[in-house]
Amino acid sequence: MKLNPSFVGSALSSLLAIDLWASKRLGVCAGEGSAWGSARPLMKVIEVSGHGIPWVLGTFYGLWHTDSSAAREVLLNLLFALLLDLVMVSVVKGLVKRPRPTHNKMDMFVTISVDKYSFPSGHATRAALVCRFVLRHLVLAVPLRVLVVLWALIVSISRVMLGRHNMTDVLFGLLLGYALYGVVEHCWLSPATAPALFALWSR
Numbered sequence: 001m002k003l004n005p006s007f008v009g010s011a012l013s014s015l016l017a018i019d020l021w022a023s024k025r026l027g028v029c030a031g032e033g034s035a036w037g038s039a040r041p042l043m044k045v046i047e048v049s050g051h052g053i054p055w056v057l058g059t060f061y062g063l064w065h066t067d068s069s070a071a072r073e074v075l076l077n078l079l080f081a082l083l084l085d086l087v088m089v090s091v092v093k094g095l096v097k098r099p100r101p102t103h104n105k106m107d108m109f110v111t112i113s114v115d116k117y118s119f120p121s122g123h124a125t126r127a128a129l130v131c132r133f134v135l136r137h138l139v140l141a142v143p144l145r146v147l148v149v150l151w152a153l154i155v156s157i158s159r160v161m162l163g164r165h166n167m168t169d170v171l172f173g174l175l176l177g178y179a180l181y182g183v184v185e186h187c188w189l190s191p192a193t194a195p196a197l198f199a200l201w202s203r
């Protein structure tokens with residue numbers, strides 16, 4: 001079946017118009033004066049919990065302090081996953097150049113130049129990637145596994161509530177993060193595949 005290009009074009013623009021409209025309505029913490037403005041400080045704490053800096057620095061800290069070779073392997077792969085995610089999100093943001101929603105207040109904790117763009121949400125990619133990584137590589141009791149999934153969902157939803165993103169930025173971000181985990185698993189670094197890297201971190 002061949003679709004008429006003008007039909008595809010108008011379907012896409014309608015979808016984008018719905019996305020902009022719904023995202024604006026859901027941006028209830030976009031400013032102090034917004035409907036849920038009093039929840040904005042809490043949303044910003046959630047934002048920091050999914051930011052790249054605590055995750056990258058926390059992983060370095062863990063690598064520095066661990067004596068276990070199994071933990072070192074997991075942490076090195078987590079570091080690789082986080083860096084791959086930062087690079088991929090920067091490349092896509094730089095190519096697509098979708099501006100952030102007009103109701104967003106640009107008061108985010110440490111950003112880089114491409115973070116003026118909104119597609120995809122870097123927090124959503126990281127949340128999906130870290131969530132899959134943790135569920136696969138950490139032995140956690142069921143309530144903690146549920147908490148990890150809830151954290152990833154809350155970080156993602158908070159991006160729209162804070163007015164940082166449109167819904168499609170977050171949905172694509174979740175898909176990208178989910179897919180990136182597949183790449184990390186495929187390229188899994190181990191003392192056999194990356195001996196120089198492991199020699200660097202072993203004591």
Ligand SMILES: CC(C)=CCC/C(C)=C/CC/C(C)=C/COP(=O)(O)O
Nearest residue numbers: 052053056110111115121122123124
């Ligand atoms: C330690 C190190 C070099 C970290 C770089 C981390 C960094 C500045 C990441 C940017 C995180 C950020 C502001 C992402 C934007 O998230 P969106 O969900 O607003 O796209």
